[in-house]
Amino acid sequence: MAKSHRGYPLDGMLLLDKPEGLSSNQALQRAKGLLNARKAGHTGSLDPVATGLLPICFGETTKISSLFLGADKTYFVEIRLGAATDTGDRTGSIVSRFPVALETSRLDEVLDRYRGKFLQTPPMYSALKKDGQPLYKLARKGITVEREPRPVEVYSLEKESLEGDLLALTVRCSRGFYIRTLAEDIGRDLGCGGHVESLRRTAVGDFTIRDAVSLDQLESIVTHQDREALLLPTDRGLAHLPEIRLPENLARYLRLGRSVRIAAGMHPGMVRLYMDTGVFLGLGEVTPDQRVQPRRMFGLG
Numbered sequence: 001m002a003k004s005h006r007g008y009p010l011d012g013m014l015l016l017d018k019p020e021g022l023s024s025n026q027a028l029q030r031a032k033g034l035l036n037a038r039k040a041g042h043t044g045s046l047d048p049v050a051t052g053l054l055p056i057c058f059g060e061t062t063k064i065s066s067l068f069l070g071a072d073k074t075y076f077v078e079i080r081l082g083a084a085t086d087t088g089d090r091t092g093s094i095v096s097r098f099p100v101a102l103e104t105s106r107l108d109e110v111l112d113r114y115r116g117k118f119l120q121t122p123p124m125y126s127a128l129k130k131d132g133q134p135l136y137k138l139a140r141k142g143i144t145v146e147r148e149p150r151p152v153e154v155y156s157l158e159k160e161s162l163e164g165d166l167l168a169l170t171v172r173c174s175r176g177f178y179i180r181t182l183a184e185d186i187g188r189d190l191g192c193g194g195h196v197e198s199l200r201r202t203a204v205g206d207f208t209i210r211d212a213v214s215l216d217q218l219e220s221i222v223t224h225q226d227r228e229a230l231l232l233p234t235d236r237g238l239a240h241l242p243e244i245r246l247p248e249n250l251a252r253y254l255r256l257g258r259s260v261r262i263a264a265g266m267h268p269g270m271v272r273l274y275m276d277t278g279v280f281l282g283l284g285e286v287t288p289d290q291r292v293q294p295r296r297m298f299g300l301g
Contacts, residue, residue, distance in 0.1 A: 007038035008224075011059035011298075012231030017212040018046050018054040027215065031056055034218050035227055043068030043204065045127060047180075049089050052201030053209045061234040063296045064283065068237065071205035072155060074172040077196060079183045081165045084193035087125045087139075088180035098192040100165045107162070110189045111169075114182060115157050119149035123181050152177045166197060206239055234298060235272055235280045243272040244284070244292065251275050254284065254294045264290050273297075 014035070018027045024045035032040040041062045043055045052075075057065045082100040085092030122128050124139035128147070138145060153174040160168040167186075171179065180196050187194020202209045213230055221227045250260045254273065266286045273281040273292070282297035 007032075007036045008228075009039075009059055010035060010037045010228060010231065011061050012057075012228075012233060013061050013237055014056045014058065014231055015207055015212040016054045016056050016218075017209060017214045018051055019215060020051050021048055023048050024054055027054060028056055030215050031218060032058075034215070035231075036224065041065050044071075044073075046201060047089070047199070049091055049196070050199040050201065052199075053204050053207060053212050054201075055204055055207060055237065058231065060298050061237075063298070064234065064237060068204060070175045072172060072174055073177070073201060074170065074203035075179050076160070076200045076202055077169050077171060077179050077183065078198045079167045079169065079186060079194045080197040081167055081187055081190065081194045082192050083195060084184065084187060085195045087195075088123050088184050089125075089196040089199075092125075092195070096193050100190075100192045102162070102190065102192075107159070107167075107190065110186055111157055111159060113189065114185065115154050117151065117153045120152045120176075120178065120181055120185075121149045122147045122176075123178055123184070125180065126178060150176055167194075170202075172203070205237070207237070233280070238272050238283070241270050241272050241283075242266070243274060244286075245274045245276045245278075246281070247276050251281055254281060254292065255297055257294055259287070259291045259293045261291050262286070266290065270295070 014031060016027060016031055018024065024042050028040060028042045035058070037058050039062060040056055040058050043057060043065045046052065046054055055068055080090065082098055083094050084096045086095050124144055125136045128135050130138065130145050135145070154177065155172045158170045160170055171182065179199055183194050183196045218227060244262060244266070246260070253260050268286050268288050271284050271286055271292070273284045275281060280298060283295045284292040285295050286292055
């Protein structure tokens with residue numbers, strides 16, 4: 001593979017197990033450097049205190065990274081009850097303490113409030129912006145601003161254990177859901193306060209932490225070829241979308257930015273596009289009149 005002074009033109013996706021203590025961007029830059037890649041981007045940030053699955057897209061695959069921002073996520077979280085912090089996690093200063101005396105029925109009642117669809121107010125310690133300024137930077141200055149509650153959904157919330165004041169949960173949730181806010185809300189509703197003690201993302205859409213590689217593992221691989229072999233093909237992250245296979249002449253029209261007519265019967269929406277030889281072309285959108293509009297096209301390789 002040809003290499004320039006800016007790195008290799010790699011395409012594909014790396015499932016990274018982000019360590020605690022690094023921001024998502026710092027983890028991204030480490031992985032990018034280890035692969036000597038020219039272009040890379042992650043698919044949804046994790047706080048430095050959090051660990052777990054961080055899909056990283058390289059090269060042309062960055063064109064689909066925004067699709068993962070909307071994917072559902074699964075987390076394993078430990079909530080320390082009895083104390084609230086100013087950040088909502090264990091890195092912050094404790095602002096209140098209360099005794100913890102829980103009845104199982106009371107805890108189950110509170111947890112049930114956070115299943116399904118509801119409105120959640122984003123925390124001040126988040127990457128959301130107000131007038132171009134990240135909220136966490138304002139929070140560090142002691143500034144609090146109004147945040148609009150946003151619709152979220154929790155698909156499942158399971159109690160894993162409760163040992164003393166440490167409550168462990170597995171949560172599968174929609175885009176834009178904040179686990180630290182969940183910890184604070186549960187603590188408030190129980191009347192004892194709470195904050196995130198530890199947080200691990202275990203799944204993003206169809207990807208799971210079982211298939212991820214750590215930075216240490218990546219660093220221990222000697223050859224660039226073996227590191228590159230860890231990358232998943234671009235379309236691996238799109239398995240949830242229907243596929244359409246097209247002959248070369250129609251594929252050529254799509255790559256020129258033109259729509260093509262397809263056989264009737266496809267539901268409107270996003271689809272994966274392939275040549276009939278199996279080569280991945282990119283993403284298209286089926287319209288109600290049974291045409292395919294090109295949306296994100298890739299090189300034929």
